[in-house]
Amino acid sequence: MIPSEAHKEALWRLYAARTEREEDVFKRTFHRCLLKQRDEVINNVMQQPRNVAETLFDYKQAIKDFKKGFRPVIQHTVIEGAKQAIGLVELLKQFGPEMLNQQALAWISSKSLTLAKGINRTTKRELQASLAEGFKIGESIPKLTKRVEKVYSQRYSRHAKTLARTETIRASNYGALQGYKEGGLEQAEFYAADDERTCEDCMAYHGKYYKLDEAEGLIPVHPNCRCTYLPIIPSELERELPTEPEGPSGAEWQKTLTETEQGAMRGWGSSHYSDFRTYQRTGIADPRIKKYAKAFDKALTKDGRYKGEVWRGINNIDAKTFNAIKNSKTLTWDATTSATTRENIAASFARGKPTDPHRIIFKIKTKSGVDYRVFSIKEEEIILHKGSQYRVTGQKTRVFIDRSKNKFDALEMFLEEI
Ligand SMILES: [Zn+2]
Numbered sequence: 482m483i484p485s486e487a488h489k490e491a492l493w494r495l496y497a498a499r500t501e502r503e504e505d506v507f508k509r510t511f512h513r514c515l516l517k518q519r520d521e522v523i524n525n526v527m528q529q530p531r532n533v534a535e536t537l538f539d540y541k542q543a544i545k546d547f548k549k550g551f552r553p554v555i556q557h558t559v560i561e562g563a564k565q566a567i568g569l570v571e572l573l574k575q576f577g578p579e580m581l582n583q584q585a586l587a588w589i590s591s592k593s594l595t596l597a598k599g600i601n602r603t604t605k606r607e608l609q610a611s612l613a614e615g616f617k618i619g620e621s622i623p624k625l626t627k628r629v630e631k632v633y634s635q636r637y638s639r640h641a642k643t644l645a646r647t648e649t650i651r652a653s654n655y656g657a658l659q660g661y662k663e664g665g666l667e668q669a670e671f672y673a674a675d676d677e678r679t680c681e682d683c684m685a686y687h688g689k690y691y692k693l694d695e696a697e698g699l700i701p702v703h704p705n706c707r708c709t710y711l712p713i714i715p716s717e718l719e720r721e722l723p724t725e726p727e728g729p730s731g732a733e734w735q736k737t738l739t740e741t742e743q744g745a746m747r748g749w750g751s752s753h754y755s756d757f758r759t760y761q762r763t764g765i766a767d768p769r770i771k772k773y774a775k776a777f778d779k780a781l782t783k784d785g786r787y788k789g790e791v792w793r794g795i796n797n798i799d800a801k802t803f804n805a806i807k808n809s810k811t812l813t814w815d816a817t818t819s820a821t822t823r824e825n826i827a828a829s830f831a832r833g834k835p836t837d838p839h840r841i842i843f844k845i846k847t848k849s850g851v852d853y854r855v856f857s858i859k860e861e862e863i864i865l866h867k868g869s870q871y872r873v874t875g876q877k878t879r880v881f882i883d884r885s886k887n888k889f890d891a892l893e894m895f896l897e898e899i
Contacts, residue, residue: 489711493672496565496709500649503558507551507645512637514550515604518543519633522608526625533625534616537608540601547597548590555652556581556589562656563663569712570664585659589652596648600636607632647704654700657710658693666712669696674707683708731852737783745776749817749864750857753777758816761867781817781866787850791820791863793843794831794891803839803892811872812896818865819853820845826860828883831891840891842881845871848898871896 521538529536559581581589611628620628661669673680673687682702690713691699700708738746749757753770760766760774798806806812820843821827831840851864875895882888 489672490675492569492711493675493709496653497674497707499561499565500558500646500653500707503554503561503653504642504645504649506557507554507649508641510550510554511600511641511644514547515633515637517546518604519629522629522633523626526612526629527622530622530625534609534612537605537612540605543601544594544597547600548593551596551648552589552593555593555648558649558652559585559589559656559659562653563660564656566657566660566710566712567664570661570666570714580663581659585655588655592648592652596644600644604632604636607636643704647701647706650701650707650709654710655697658696661710661712662693664712666693666714668692668713669710670713671696671699672709672711674709677707680706731787731855734783734852735855738780739776741773741776742780745773746780746853746856748773749777750853750860750862754819761816777817781851781864786848787852787863788848789822789846789850791822791845791847791850791865792824792827793818793820793845793865794827794829794840795843796831796833796837796840798839798841800839803841806841806894807876807892809873811870811899813870814865814867817867819860820847820850820863820865822854822861822863825882825884828881828889828891829885831881832883832887832889835889840889841894842891843894843896845896846898870899872899 518538522533525536525538526533563580608629611632612625615625615628658669668690671686671689671691673683677683678687680703683706686699686702686708691710696710700706700710702708735743735746745753745757753773756766756770757774757777760771761778766774821830824842824844827842831842833840845865847863847865847869849866849869851866853862853864856862873894874897876892878890878892880888881891881893
């Protein structure tokens, strides 16, 4: 299953927003390490100006300190990258530091070390060059101190942003690939950043599929690169992604409704769900509710069709009802019925109590559903008409995972609207 272009774009934005926050943390860490080292160098200039070109700062210690500073930041970014990846494949389990394997820990450690070495090597070279110049013209200690300050402020102003971005993106995508592996995926799609779709290097990869192991190390393609990997979901996980609606949108349908009808539609989502259903079955309702129950039925005769796959979960059914449903060849809703475009939402409705012996989750191909999502973003609800009929095309018991990540068995029944 390939997500739509709009979906991919939205995924990229999530990733960009998250990594920008992580870049800031990276920059602050870099800044803190630099300032501490600058003070050490200034101190040495004042204490022993003659020897300072050799001393500068404790190089070995500096590498240790920088590594110690970067390591947790990189690890955090790897974990966040993995978490987002796992969220996308909906494996629905937490990814914490304990899930980083030896290989990942070694990767984090070696990236932190390489980074710490590279930064300190450059700083040392720049300090030596600047101080040598100062010594040559016989500068005073305050002037030499100024040189040190300048080297450090430029180290930050010229390099912090690129360094933070490049390393954050590297760590985040490494984490994403670990997350996809953990989620059972085999491949990922290279997705170029929207601000970089003009970059020939990145566009050469855009849209290509990579085996997870081959994907490693490709991103960042260049400094400041913000490309990423999107999941390629194998077919058994396909159902986790919402089906694209067909026909007039729910928003268009909503515009055709009167005030009362809109009130009735909202009532369905809040407190009048069972009142409306009771009215449909018996014709009985409190007079005030009756007005809305009628408006509700009227609103559903207007357009706003949803064609596609939806889910409905039920629990708290007695053995007799359960068996009757299980043995049905066709099913008809005796009142307006709720379904959702998300399997895990239906699973939440089906879960009930842990002791509940009978749960059913219907996977329904609907032709006449009404797109209620405009009123119910959270539940991604699709309304199924009273009297709509479905052919039972199969069934099996399997494990479902609900929105709170609970796992349980339920009978899955496949329905197709007739
Ligand atoms: Zn790029």
